[in-house]
Amino acid sequence: MTVIDPEQLTFEYRLRYRGTPGLEHYPRGYPMRWEVTISGTVFKADGQGGEEVPVGNAVVEVVPNAGKINLLLARGEPDRELADAAEMLTAERPDLVTENLEDGGDLMIVSSLEILPEYRGGRIGYIVLNAIIETVGRSVDLVVARAAPADVQGGPAEGSPEYEKATSTLKDYWQDFGFEEASGDYLVFVKKNILE
Template sequence: MADLVPEYLSYDYRCRFRGVPGVRHDPGDYPMFWKVKVKGRVWDDENDGGDGKEVSVGEAELYIVPDAGIIDLFLTLDAVNQEVANVGEMLTINRPDLIRDMSLGGDLLILSGLRVGPKYRGNKLGHAILKAILNTVGRSSTKVILEALPEPTDHSPMEGSPAYLSGKTALRRYWESFGFQPAHADYLIFDDMADTSD
């Protein structure tokens, strides 16, 4: 495996948003959708030279819902897509206690996906990437929600199979080691933002 130095990770943040953010915005357009591409520097051997080479390490997709406690969260998230609507349903129907304290303000960050390339897994780079996101575009977020399910691919084990359940358990354990807590079903919540600044 190539030697990847986490301090040399670089982030390309891209936001897609129509109009100017604000609570009077159309509900389906209200959450800000961000894509983050992560690159790093590796040094394969002594012949690499001093600069190493830039490689793609991973990517993340997330929604930031500004002032989530003072809007109709269910209506807003239901207007975006089914994945985000499911988060809205979980928060407003199953666990309204999780957003009750957001009535004083604060953004909700929904981590839709975070992938680290197979060559770079095993050293908690996902944690480093999420910390970077929380300290940049997510710095006004008071809560982070994610669904701890393995991402479906062409080579994924079937849902419910022992391999799938094992992957789901490992993923849940991974995010709990970051500080996430169970919310409902496969959803996890993180709300200790003081823990992310180094």
């Protein structure tokens, strides 16, 4: 594991959005899809020189005024995570929307967050997610993430013992950050809870 000083992380945010975000958008065009590339500067053992290296990436969807729209209409086909999270919030945990988004709060769905294996550890995932929340998620009241291993070739099959173990490990990791169980593999982070 290569340790990177959090102050040496660089975040590049990419958003392509037509028009001004607001309730007048057609629901499928309403969420703002942010693609985040994370890099960091690694120094030699003697502290000399610095090389910028890729550290990871993330995709988050921010749904402005999420409590004032039908989340099922806001889901788009390109992002399965957004669609599944909207369904969970609507069908299984509508109380989360009522309690946290009813007054027009914003919702963030973490579609993916990957740290390259050589940089994992030292709670780098916490640092990355916190930075994302503090930049594009400043007005977000509720963050939803799915604690499940990435669906990649060679990864554990859903329902297998390896998959269940990885899910359990991810749940523990993100609950330590402040997430709470919502439904199934889904976790929620209620921003107002950190202010209490």
